[in-house]
Amino acid sequence: MTIAILGGTGPQGQGLALRFAMAGIEVALGSRDAARSVEIARDLNAKLAGRPRCARIDGFENDRAVVAAEQFVMLAVPYAGHDATLRAIAPLLAGKTLVDLVVPLTPGDPKSVSMPPEGSATEAAQALLGERTRVVGALHNVSAHTLNHLDQSINCDVLVCGNDVDAAEAVAELVGRIGVAAYYAGPASSARCVEAITPLLIRLNISRKVPFSHAGIRIWAPGAPA
Amino acid sequence: MTIAILGGTGPQGQGLALRFAMAGIEVALGSRDAARSVEIARDLNAKLAGRPRCARIDGFENDRAVVAAEQFVMLAVPYAGHDATLRAIAPLLAGKTLVDLVVPLTPGDPKSVSMPPEGSATEAAQALLGERTRVVGALHNVSAHTLNHLDQSINCDVLVCGNDVDAAEAVAELVGRIGVAAYYAGPASSARCVEAITPLLIRLNISRKVPFSHAGIRIWAPGAPA
Numbered sequence: 116m117t118i119a120i121l122g123g124t125g126p127q128g129q130g131l132a133l134r135f136a137m138a139g140i141e142v143a144l145g146s147r148d149a150a151r152s153v154e155i156a157r158d159l160n161a162k163l164a165g166r167p168r169c170a171r172i173d174g175f176e177n178d179r180a181v182v183a184a185e186q187f188v189m190l191a192v193p194y195a196g197h198d199a200t201l202r203a204i205a206p207l208l209a210g211k212t213l214v215d216l217v218v219p220l221t222p223g224d225p226k227s228v229s230m231p232p233e234g235s236a237t238e239a240a241q242a243l244l245g246e247r248t249r250v251v252g253a254l255h256n257v258s259a260h261t262l263n264h265l266d267q268s269i270n271c272d273v274l275v276c277g278n279d280v281d282a283a284e285a286v287a288e289l290v291g292r293i294g295v296a297a298y299y300a301g302p303a304s305s306a307r308c309v310e311a312i313t314p315l316l317i318r319l320n321i322s323r324k325v326p327f328s329h330a331g332i333r334i335w336a337p338g339a340p341a
Numbered sequence: 342m343t344i345a346i347l348g349g350t351g352p353q354g355q356g357l358a359l360r361f362a363m364a365g366i367e368v369a370l371g372s373r374d375a376a377r378s379v380e381i382a383r384d385l386n387a388k389l390a391g392r393p394r395c396a397r398i399d400g401f402e403n404d405r406a407v408v409a410a411e412q413f414v415m416l417a418v419p420y421a422g423h424d425a426t427l428r429a430i431a432p433l434l435a436g437k438t439l440v441d442l443v444v445p446l447t448p449g450d451p452k453s454v455s456m457p458p459e460g461s462a463t464e465a466a467q468a469l470l471g472e473r474t475r476v477v478g479a480l481h482n483v484s485a486h487t488l489n490h491l492d493q494s495i496n497c498d499v500l501v502c503g504n505d506v507d508a509a510e511a512v513a514e515l516v517g518r519i520g521v522a523a524y525y526a527g528p529a530s531s532a533r534c535v536e537a538i539t540p541l542l543i544r545l546n547i548s549r550k551v552p553f554s555h556a557g558i559r560i561w562a563p564g565a566p567a
Binding site: 226227228258261267270271272274298299300301302304305307308309311312314315316318319322328329330331332333334335336337338 | 484497500524526542554556558562
C-alpha cells in the first residue's frame with residue numbers, strides 16, 4: 116500500500132511519513148516543490164536505515180503524490196494553504212479518501228482556532244471536494260515533536276471523524292498501524308471539537324503550570340491508572 | 342466554605358455534591374423544588390455517614406442556594422433550563438463566580454451538540470449575566486456515574502475556561518480538591534471545544550467498539566504509560 120502525505124515536508128508530515136514507513140506502508144511525500152520533497156524523502160529514508168521492515172518514502176509534487184496513492188491522501192499543510200491545495204488536486208481525489216489533518220489555528224495565536232464558515236477544516240474540505248471524495252478528519256492532535264522522536268511511543272489517541280462511517284473506520288484502522296488508539300468520533304461536524312483540541316494542547320504546552328510539553332489526549336477508562 | 346450546586350438533584354449535581362462534601366466543602370444543593378433538594382441532601386448525607394471529615398450538604402431552592410454560597414455557584418441543570426435558571430437568579434450572582442457545567446446536547450441525540458448563537462453555553466451565560474458575574478466553564482466531561490461511585494477515583498482531567506483568568510484559576514484550584522487535575526484551557530470561547538468533548542465521550546460510551554464505558558479524557562504527557 117502507498118499513502119500520500121501532502122505538505123509532507125513540514126514537521127508533522129515528516130513525522131507521519133517516518134511512522135507509516137516504519138509500519139511497512141509506502142509513503143508518497145508531496146510538496147509544491149518536487150526537489151524539496153525528494154530531498155526530504157532521502158533524509159527520512161536515511162533516518163530509517165538499519166530499522167527492519169521499513170517501507171520507502173519517495174518525494175513528489177503534490178499532484179504526483181496523489182496519483183501514487185491507491186486510496187488514502189493525507190493533507191498536512193498549514194491552514195493558510197488548505198483550500199488552495201485542495202482546489203489544485205480536487206479532480207485527482209475523486210474516488211479516494213482525503214484524510215484532513217489541518218487545524219485552522221488563528222494566525223498569530225496558536226492557542227486558539229478561527230474556524231471557517233463551514234464549521235471546521237474537515238467540513239470545508241468536504242464541501243469543496245463534493246461527494247466524489249470521502250473526507251475524514253484525523254491525527255490533528257498528535258504532536259509533531261513526538262512523531263519525529265522515533266524512540267518515543269505516541270502519547271495521543273486519535274479521534275477520527277467523517278460523514279462516511281466506512282471511510283472513517285478504514286482511516287482509524289490505518290492510523291492504528293502506527294501504534295495509536297483511534298476512535299470514531301462522529302460525522303464531519305465533530306471536527307469542530309477535534310480540531311479545536313489542538314490549540315488547547317498548545318496552550319498547555321506553552322503554560323509553565325503544566326509539568327510537560329508535547330502533551331496529547333487520551334480516552335481514559337474508569338479504573339485505568341492516572 | 343460553602344458552594345452552591347444548582348440542578349443539584351440530577352445525577353451530575355448529586356455526584357459533585359458528594360465529592361465536594363468529601364473534600365470538606367459545604368454544599369448548598371439547589372433545585373426549583375426545595376422539598377426535593379432537602380430530601381436528596383438528606384440521602385446524600387446518609388451516603389457519607391461514617392466517612393471522616395465530610396462537610397454537610399443542605400437542600401434549598403435555587404435562589405437560597407446562591408445566597409448560601411460565598412463565591413462559587415455551580416450550574417448543573419439540563420441545557421433546556423440553562424438560560425431560564427440563570428435569568429431567575431442573575432441579580433443574586435453579582436460579584437460571584439458562576440461555574441457553568443452545562444453541555445448543549447442536541448435534543449434526542451446526546452452524541453452531538455447544538456451550540457447556542459453565542460458559541461457555547463459558557464459564552465451564553467457570560468453574555469446573559471454581564472460583567473458583574475464572572476463565568477467559568479468547567480467539569481463538563483466528568484461522568485456522573487463515576488462521580489457517584491465513591492470508591493472510584495475520577496477518570497477525567499478537567500478543562501477550565503473563562504475570560505477572567507483569575508476566576509478560572511480559582512475554579513481550577515477548587516475542582517482540584519476533589520482529586521482531579523484541572524487545567525486552564527483559555528477564554529470562554531474554548532468552551533466550544535470543551536463542552537463538545539462530552540458528546541464525543543458519550544458516543545464512545547455507546548459504541549460497542551470501545552472496551553469501556555463512562556470514559557473520561559486525560560492530558561497525556563510524553564513518556565507516561567498508556
